[in-house]
Amino acid sequence: xxxxxxxxxxxxxxxxxxxxxxxxxxxxxxxxxxxxxxxxxxxxxxxxxxxxxxxxxxxxxxxxxxxxxxxxxxxxxxxxxxxxxxxxxxxxxxxxxxxxxxxxxxxxxxxxxxxxxxxxxxxxxxxxxxxxxxxxxxxxxxxxxxxxxxxxxxxxxxxxxxxxxxxxxxxxxx
Amino acid sequence: xxxxxxxxxxxxxxxxxxxxxxxxxxxxxxxxxxxxxxxxxxxxxxxxxxxxxxxxxxxxxxxxxxxxxxxxxxxxxxxxxxxxxxxxxxxxxxxxxxxxxxxxxxxxxxxxxxxxxxxxxxxxxxxxxxxxxxxxxxxxxxxxxxxxxxxxxxxxxxxxxxxxxxxxxxxxx
Numbered sequence: 001x002x003x004x005x006x007x008x009x010x011x012x013x014x015x016x017x018x019x020x021x022x023x024x025x026x027x028x029x030x031x032x033x034x035x036x037x038x039x040x041x042x043x044x045x046x047x048x049x050x051x052x053x054x055x056x057x058x059x060x061x062x063x064x065x066x067x068x069x070x071x072x073x074x075x076x077x078x079x080x081x082x083x084x085x086x087x088x089x090x091x092x093x094x095x096x097x098x099x100x101x102x103x104x105x106x107x108x109x110x111x112x113x114x115x116x117x118x119x120x121x122x123x124x125x126x127x128x129x130x131x132x133x134x135x136x137x138x139x140x141x142x143x144x145x146x147x148x149x150x151x152x153x154x155x156x157x158x159x160x161x162x163x164x165x166x167x168x169x170x171x172x173x174x
Numbered sequence: 175x176x177x178x179x180x181x182x183x184x185x186x187x188x189x190x191x192x193x194x195x196x197x198x199x200x201x202x203x204x205x206x207x208x209x210x211x212x213x214x215x216x217x218x219x220x221x222x223x224x225x226x227x228x229x230x231x232x233x234x235x236x237x238x239x240x241x242x243x244x245x246x247x248x249x250x251x252x253x254x255x256x257x258x259x260x261x262x263x264x265x266x267x268x269x270x271x272x273x274x275x276x277x278x279x280x281x282x283x284x285x286x287x288x289x290x291x292x293x294x295x296x297x298x299x300x301x302x303x304x305x306x307x308x309x310x311x312x313x314x315x316x317x318x319x320x321x322x323x324x325x326x327x328x329x330x331x332x333x334x335x336x337x338x339x340x341x342x343x344x345x346x347x
Contacts, residue, residue, distance in 0.1 A: 018347035021210040024254065027274075027323060028337045029219035029228050031262055034329070036224040063225045065329045110330075138330040141271045 033071055035173035037062040038143070047154050054152040061143040062171045064111050064133060071135040073111070073173040076127035077103070077148060081166035087159030089152055092124040099153040101165075105130050109144020111137040119151065127170060207245055209346035211236040212316070217340075219325055228325040235316035236344045238284050238306060245308040247284070247346040250300035251276070251321060255339035261332035263325055266297040272326040274338075278303050282317020284310040292324065300343060 038061050045054035066073045079091045079101065091101050104118025113131040120128050130148060212235050219228035240247045253265045253274070265274050277291025286304040293301050304319060 018345060019206065019208040020343060020345045022341050022343040023211055023213050024339050024341045025213045025232055026216040026337050027219060027230070027232075027253075027257075027340055028216055028335065029230075029263070029325065030335045031331045031333055033333055034223070034225060034327075063329045065331065065333060067333045071333070136332065138332075141269065141326070141328045141330065143329075 031065070033065055033067045033073075033173040035062065035064045035073060035171040036143075037075065037169055037171040039169050043150065045150060045152055051154045051156065053154050054150075056150045058148045058150065058167070058169075059145065060148070060169055061145050062111075063139045063141075063143045064137065064171060064173050065139075066111075066133060066135055066137045066173050068136040071137070071174055073133035073137060073171070075107075075113075075130040075146065075169060075171045077122060077130055078127040078168050078170070079122050079124045079165055080168045082124055083163040083165040085159075085161055085163050088161060088163035089155070089158055091122055091165065094153075094155075095157050096153075096155050099155050101150065101152045103130075103151065104149045105146065106149070107131045107144065107146030109139050111139040111144050113144065113146065115146070118149070122150075122167070127168075130169070205239070207239055207241045207247075207346040209236065209238045209247060209344040210316075211249065211342050211344040213342050217323065219323060221327055225327045225329065227327050228323075230323045232321045232323065232340070232342075233318065234321070234342055235318050236284075236312060237314075237316045238310065238312045238344060238346050240284075240306060240308055240310045240346050242309040245310070245347055247306040247310060247344070249280075249286075249303040249319065249342060249344045251295060251303055252300040252341050252343070253295050253297045253338055254341040256297055257336040257338040259334070259336070262334060262336035263328070263331055265295055265338065268326075269328055269330055272328050274323065274325045276303075276321045276323050278319060278321055280304045280317065280319030282312050284312040284317045286317065286319065288319065291322070295323075295340070300341075303342070 045056040102119035105115040107113040219230040275292035278288040280286040
């Protein structure tokens with residue numbers, strides 16, 4: 001009798017299958033309109049000589065996602081710190097009427113940007129448009145690209161020296 | 175005569191011993207390798223802005239008992255329902271560079287070995303979260319672990335809300 005019981009217990013253990021158990025969870029996320037932008041640290045403006053205007057290009061990369069139907073997106077620039085130093089160029093108060101920092105725009109990518117039609121005069125008092133995108137637009141994962149091509153009047157009145165301004169690029173999405 | 179007979183009967187009853195009987199039975203139990211797991215109902219993925227990746231953490235509790243010498247145990251995950259609706263992220267057919275990945279933590283008396291992420295989650299196969307060895311035992315309340323999710327924040331996702339279902343499976347042998 002005891003032997004039989006022992007055998008039956010052994011058999012029960014041998015027949016015990018590997019045990020499994022499973023449960024589920026939901027992984028959820030809310031994707032919203034969003035934008036980011038990167039731009040190089042500095043852009044040098046150079047002159048071609050003979051008082052040709054100073055020119056230079058700032059390349060930027062932006063990521064954007066806009067809302068279907070009603071969404072919009074944009075990239076703008078504003079001179080947030082005017083050229084430093086006395087006697088040089090100035091965006092806020094140009095030394096001579098007609099002096100200006102202007103720009104033209106180039107951009108491309110899956111967000112189908114509409115670029116500014118330059119020349120656009122840069123301002124310290126307001127942001128000015130570089131590009132716009134429409135509803136339900138999406139850049140690539142790496143980002144779409146653009147360029148702002150700057151032109152600064154080469155006024156003989158500028159004192160010899162080095163001058164620096166700060167330009168803020170802003171991208172917005174809704 | 176009748177009185178004597180009654181007296182004799184009463185005496186006989188008084189002298190009878192109390193009656194007892196005893197028997198035994200065996201209580202047996204077959205303890206096998208076994209496992210169970212519980213996980214929260216939902217895990218929201220959130221992001222810090224500026225196209226930072228979406229991240230979130232799923233906490234789970236598992237009970238496990240593995241066979242001495244030869245036993246093993248594991249917890250795995252599988253995306254059993256891909257993100258819906260369409261237009262958002264996808265585990266089964268992601269855009270180039272997109273993925274849902276995870277890393278793992280786990281602790282307890284079953285001395286789990288947690289995955290070293292990032293591991294890409296799949297809809298086609300279960301992927302490992304942790305392993306335990308032979309003769310390992312969680313606490314009665316269960317040992318615990320976390321799966322820390324990271325989802326690419328691709329600008330190509332349409333604005334909206336998306337949900338997928340992930341199945342956690344624990345196995346013991």
